[in-house]
Amino acid sequence: MYKLLAIDMDGTLLNSNGEISKENKNAIKKAIENGVKVVITSGRSLKGIDRFLEDMGLRAENEYIIANNGGTIYRTDNFECISYNGLKGSDLKDLYSLSLRTDMQIMAYTHKSCISPEKNELVKFEKECVGSDVKIVNYNLIKDNEEITKVLFYHDEEIRDEMMKEIPKRYFDKYNIIKTHPKLLEIMDKDCNKGYGVSILADHLGVKKEEIICIGDQANDIEMIANAGLGVAMGNAIDKLKSMAKYITADNDNNGVAEVIDKFIL
Numbered sequence: 079m080y081k082l083l084a085i086d087m088d089g090t091l092l093n094s095n096g097e098i099s100k101e102n103k104n105a106i107k108k109a110i111e112n113g114v115k116v117v118i119t120s121g122r123s124l125k126g127i128d129r130f131l132e133d134m135g136l137r138a139e140n141e142y143i144i145a146n147n148g149g150t151i152y153r154t155d156n157f158e159c160i161s162y163n164g165l166k167g168s169d170l171k172d173l174y175s176l177s178l179r180t181d182m183q184i185m186a187y188t189h190k191s192c193i194s195p196e197k198n199e200l201v202k203f204e205k206e207c208v209g210s211d212v213k214i215v216n217y218n219l220i221k222d223n224e225e226i227t228k229v230l231f232y233h234d235e236e237i238r239d240e241m242m243k244e245i246p247k248r249y250f251d252k253y254n255i256i257k258t259h260p261k262l263l264e265i266m267d268k269d270c271n272k273g274y275g276v277s278i279l280a281d282h283l284g285v286k287k288e289e290i291i292c293i294g295d296q297a298n299d300i301e302m303i304a305n306a307g308l309g310v311a312m313g314n315a316i317d318k319l320k321s322m323a324k325y326i327t328a329d330n331d332n333n334g335v336a337e338v339i340d341k342f343i344l
Contacts, residue, residue: 079289080114080289080290080291080307080308080342080343081113081114081115081283081285081289081290082114082115082117082276082279082280082283082285082289082290082291083109083114083115083116083117083290083291083292083293083339083343084117084119084144084272084276084290084291084292084293084302084306085106085116085117085118085119085292085293085335086119086120086272086293086294086295086296086299087118087120087121087122087127087130088120088121088122088295088296089295089296089312089314089315089330090293090294090295090299090312090330090334090335091118091293091330091335092330093330093331094330094331096207096209098130098133098134099333099336101333101336102333102335102336103133103134104336105333105335105336105339105340105344106134106135106136106335106339107134107135108339108343108344109339109343109344110135110136112343112344114343115141115142115283115285116134116136117141117142117143117144117276117279118130118131118136118143118144119143119144119148119272119275119276119292119294119302120143120144120145120147121146121147121228121258121264121272121298122145122146122208123145123146123187123192123210123227123228124143124145124150124152124157124189124190125190125191125192125210125211126145126208126209126210127143127145128143128154128157129209131143131154136154137154137155138154138155139153139155140153140155141153141154141155142154142160142279144272144275144276144279145227146164146187146227146228146266146270147228147254147256147258147264147266147270147271147272147275147298148163148270148271148272148273148274148275148276148278148301148302149162149163149164149227149228149266149267149270149275150162150163150164150189150227150275151275151278151279151282159189160282161275161278161279161282162225162227163267163269163270163274163275164225164226164227164228164266164267164270165225165226165227165228165229165253165265165266165267166222166223166224166225166226167220167221167222167223167224167226168222168223169226169229169253170186170217170220170226170229171217171218171220171222173229173231173249173265174195174217176245176249177231179244180231180241180244180245181233181241182231182232182233182238182241182263183198183199183200183231183232183233184200184229184230184231184232185200185201185204185212185229185230185232186217186226186228186229186230187226187227187228187229187230188224188225188226188227189225189227191211191212191213192204192210192211192212192213193212193213193214193215193217194212194213194214194215195214195215195216195217196214197214198232199232200230200232203232203261228264228265228266229264229265229266230262230263230264230265231262231263231265232261232262232263233261234261235260235261238261238263242263249265251268252268253265253266253267253268254266254267254268254269254270254271256297256298257297258296258297258298264298271298271300271301271302272292272294272298272299272301272302273300273301273302273304273305274301275302276290276292276302276305276306277305286307287305287306287307288307289307290306290307290308291306291307291308291310291338291342291343292305292306292308292309292310293310293311293312293327293334293335293338294310294311294312294315294319295311295312295314295315295316295319295330296315296316296319297316297318297319299315299319300318300319300322303319303322303323304322308324308325308342309322309323309324309325310323310324310325310326310327310338311323311325311326311327312326312327312328312329312330312334313326313327313328313329313330313332313334314329314330314331325338325342
């Protein structure tokens, strides 16, 4: 019997309009009624997730979300952070200098907000695609020990891939740097990924690996799909994820999450 269901958001739970279908909502509620712990597991920050929780019955005591690609785990009743594996202000300053050298736009997440050194296309992207407001902040004034949950770099895909070649090897040695969108690079702690976040929460809940289902569609879902009892790729997932998944469900516009819940839980 499966006890923990970890669901990615963008391209998985959310359809192409950035909405959760009625079918997916109802299936999630039924899974909860059947005693399964449902956990949104996203690359988004807390602010990009919290507005969806109430509608799925996930804003309650003893419910959790995994945000920032596994770097943070929050209780959903009061948004207390129970696990943190992120960056610091000193990292942000170093990465900011790198962004200037490579001509890539930068934005960062804290526990409470998104921050950018200027208004740019990345700020616009965050507002339009995620729905989060962004504060304009002088990065040089940030304290070195301030917790920075994740950093984003942004540029057109072709240019971004060229700029990646200019990033010194020490950054790849120090950080987990992954492509999660045609225009985005996400930069996190070296040991941070969704698989790590799911394993930390599973240990907290006393759930075994074989009792976990993980569903995703992109490169940042690889570790959690690989380490789940049942790793599921969406019909719209990247080829690498499909090749390693134990099951491929319908795409995000055809209620793929509900299909998994109906087939393997209900």
